[in-house]
Amino acid sequence: MIANRLFVAGLIAVSCAAEAKHQEEQNISLEQIGRFETGVFDEGAAEIVAFDAGSQLLFVINADAKAVDVLDLSEPSNPNLVNMIDVSNDIADAGGVNSVAVHDGLVAVAVEHDHKQSNGWAAFYDVDGNYLAHFEAGALPDMVTFTPNGDYVLVANEGEPSDDYSNDPEGSVTIIEIGQGLNKARVKTADFSRFNKKPPAGVRISGPGASVAQDIEPEYIATSPDSKTAWVTLQENNALAIIDIRKARVKKLVGLGAKDHSLEGNGLDASNRDDEINIQPWPVMGTYMPDSIASYTAGHKRTYLITANEGDGREYIYDASEEDCAAAGHVYDDGDCFSHLDEARIKEIELDSLAFPDADLLQEDENLGRLKILATEGDADHDGDYDVLHSFGARSITIWDERGRKVADTGDMIEQVTALALPDNFNSTNDENDSFDDRSDDKGPEPEGVVVGTIKKHSYAFVGLERVGGIIIFEVTDPTAPRFVTYFNNRDFSVDDVESEDAGDLGPEGLVFISATDSPNGEPLLVVGNEVSGSTTVYQVNLD
Numbered sequence: 001m002i003a004n005r006l007f008v009a010g011l012i013a014v015s016c017a018a019e020a021k022h023q024e025e026q027n028i029s030l031e032q033i034g035r036f037e038t039g040v041f042d043e044g045a046a047e048i049v050a051f052d053a054g055s056q057l058l059f060v061i062n063a064d065a066k067a068v069d070v071l072d073l074s075e076p077s078n079p080n081l082v083n084m085i086d087v088s089n090d091i092a093d094a095g096g097v098n099s100v101a102v103h104d105g106l107v108a109v110a111v112e113h114d115h116k117q118s119n120g121w122a123a124f125y126d127v128d129g130n131y132l133a134h135f136e137a138g139a140l141p142d143m144v145t146f147t148p149n150g151d152y153v154l155v156a157n158e159g160e161p162s163d164d165y166s167n168d169p170e171g172s173v174t175i176i177e178i179g180q181g182l183n184k185a186r187v188k189t190a191d192f193s194r195f196n197k198k199p200p201a202g203v204r205i206s207g208p209g210a211s212v213a214q215d216i217e218p219e220y221i222a223t224s225p226d227s228k229t230a231w232v233t234l235q236e237n238n239a240l241a242i243i244d245i246r247k248a249r250v251k252k253l254v255g256l257g258a259k260d261h262s263l264e265g266n267g268l269d270a271s272n273r274d275d276e277i278n279i280q281p282w283p284v285m286g287t288y289m290p291d292s293i294a295s296y297t298a299g300h301k302r303t304y305l306i307t308a309n310e311g312d313g314r315e316y317i318y319d320a321s322e323e324d325c326a327a328a329g330h331v332y333d334d335g336d337c338f339s340h341l342d343e344a345r346i347k348e349i350e351l352d353s354l355a356f357p358d359a360d361l362l363q364e365d366e367n368l369g370r371l372k373i374l375a376t377e378g379d380a381d382h383d384g385d386y387d388v389l390h391s392f393g394a395r396s397i398t399i400w401d402e403r404g405r406k407v408a409d410t411g412d413m414i415e416q417v418t419a420l421a422l423p424d425n426f427n428s429t430n431d432e433n434d435s436f437d438d439r440s441d442d443k444g445p446e447p448e449g450v451v452v453g454t455i456k457k458h459s460y461a462f463v464g465l466e467r468v469g470g471i472i473i474f475e476v477t478d479p480t481a482p483r484f485v486t487y488f489n490n491r492d493f494s495v496d497d498v499e500s501e502d503a504g505d506l507g508p509e510g511l512v513f514i515s516a517t518d519s520p521n522g523e524p525l526l527v528v529g530n531e532v533s534g535s536t537t538v539y540q541v542n543l544d
Contacts, residue, residue, distance in 0.1 A: 202255020311393020464508030507532030
């Protein structure tokens, strides 16, 4: 049914740091043991996943149905649909569902308003799907999570603007204290308005006419083991927010900076027009722009953060006549009215002759010409040309300390591994099979989801690659030296009909690690929701 299972281990002799730093190494592998298929292609029918050990139920965001699919995972080899939670039955004006989390039998769902720029909600259910309560959150609640002690629920409210940019709500984080029960819940908001007067250094603010609070778009949340601190990725802002949970206060905004792709080991494949795999250093700065984030403890019980550095541009398009588009001060192109677009190809811009003396060569399609960069960044001396090139994402995962300082990065390891594993399908896209090198000019493999699991005192980061697909695993027991372990991809690129079940999993989005203690079969599991193929896949994590 599913072919082309790829186990890639030991591909690279030396990982992100000297192997000598790792003592008593153990290796693991993934074995696909179960799969649930919705049959819905490229509509987000399987996105975020959450597991409840007590009931052995898996909760899966099904954006296509605007509902939460509930799967029985008591037999991991045969997950089956036993219920659907339709929030529209309980909340008037409910739009889509974006995220789900569960803690000790309590299910929380992030629900957006039917009018996307209006405030949404966090809705609560028991594991049987019975409605319990809902509380108002901010605009576009995009991610929900519980603190480890279960006393708080946090919601990242992305606050995206309307397509014509006429309505840009503020981003925020809703914090719901439920330690005394839902009937005594207290709702607070951690907002970003106090930063409006002076944006912190390194925090990217680029929306037209937007205040800092409007421009900030919270994406994903990780919390500390003591349930006191939250770290929130602000993807489009290339920043991290550090929040005091009890006080519902943003303590600090940390700009994440950029990765120097000109350094050996930090290279990238920058062109989809060179007909080859060509990972090498280029004079480009990779803007991290992380999507998901996970926290874990290492060493002397210190907390570390891991980000999946996907990258994300802003492209807002709406329908308008050429005259109306021009009257609004927007750009009309080929039938579309662009209210805001922050990307450009390097061949389309003017490069500073001192910074790039070989500009003509660099701007050829087979070199950097096709690579998309942040059009709003890079004119350091404000003379109208580009002195620095900032690309989207970093094609890596990065480990940070609890203050947002970089500890380690996996460099170009992800592209190197996928190049060796999939030489004929390198940097393919996720909705068609004949697409070799298609995403090299964009964000490459696009690491999107990350979750950390511990097996026999070793910590592993499981990372979903949104475009080419598959799960890449790094051991992160030593935060200063992440070690590549293996890569698994069940995608079959030889299948003509990419919408068929035989094509395998496409577009991994959400991941959940289930420890052996909580697992229905007594073995550690990894469950992945695949956005494009609409499938939910169960892997057993085996010690090799």
